[in-house]
Amino acid sequence: MMQTVTLTIDGTPVRATKGSSVLDAALECGICIPHLCHVPFLKDTGACRICIVENVKNGGASVTASCTLTAQEGMVIRTNTEKIQKLRRNIAELLVAQAPNSKAIQDVAVRCGVKEVRYPFRNDNCIQCGRCVRYCTEMWRANALGFVGRGKNRRVEFPFATRPEFCKNCGSCTLYCPMSVTPCGGPMKRGEESLCGKCESQTVMAPGMIGACVRCDLGKGFQCTRHML
Ligand code: FES
Structure with missing residues (x-):
């Protein structure tokens, strides 16, 4: 029989499969914590940090990525406090x-309540979320892609x-990017970058955002089922 644990997320008792992450437990019960580098069937690495939550214990609360945090019996999690919202906005920016x-x-940033970006645009075209590398390594065992360099x-x-010849040409690295x-x-255009968020469906929902799903393209393209609700 499947073993479960019960934790509290935003005041709601949630039952989760033992060993699952806090992010999966939340998504499973309809609490949509913004996430980016997470792919349901791949190992989470906590690369993007957008899924941060507060883990309340011993009278305090530590901030941690929910995709790499294992759900445990009696755990108390807060996903949308002012502190988390502020930190998450900054990460999204x-x-x-x-x-x-x-x-x-952009969609995830809008969902986090970002209205403008205060940092200079770098146009790296990569946030090093590692989705491509993990897919290539874990699904195909091809190891045709990897991280190189430091800092x-x-x-x-x-x-x-x-x-390399052993690249399967599956195209999944692009699909999951x-x-x-x-x-x-x-x-x-370079020098004219801005937070897009022009889609009416998303900006209309942006101000409140508490627990809301904006049906972002991240979900559509990357298999979060929330966008279909
Ligand atoms: S989704 Fe958890 S760190 Fe990226």
């Missing part, structure tokens, strides 16, 4: 600044910067 041409990232020079690359959904207005 940084992600947009890093890759302003990603519609998926500012860290990037996703083929071995020796050349597509947050950059693969182009913005509504098409790619932004």
Whole structure:
């Protein structure tokens, strides 16, 4: 029989499969914590930090990524406190600044309540979420992609910067990349980047946002089932 644990998320008791993450437990019961690097069937690495929550214990609360936090019996989680909203907005702004041409990232940022981005745009076209690398490694066991370099020079690359023969040409690295959904207005011109969020359906929902799903393209393209509700 499947073992379960009961935790409290935003004041609601939630039953989750033992061993599942807090993010999965929340999504399962309709509490949509914004997430970006998470893919349901791949190992979570906590790369984007957008899914942060407060884990309340011993009279205090620690901030941690919910996709890498295992749900435990009696756990108390807060997903939408003012502190979390503020931190999450900041993380979302940084992600947009890093890759302003990603519609998926724009959607998530809008969902987090970001109205403008205070950081200079870097146009890296990659936020190093590792979705492509993990898919290639875990689903195909191809290892045709990996991270190279350190610090500012860290990037996703083929071995020796050349597509290897053992690449299956499956195209999944592109399919699962947050950059693969182009913005509504098409790619932004360098120097004229902005937070898009022009889609009426999303901006209308942006001000409240508490627990709301904006049916972002991230969900549509990347298998979060919430967008279908
Ligand atoms: S979805 Fe959890 S850190 Fe990216």
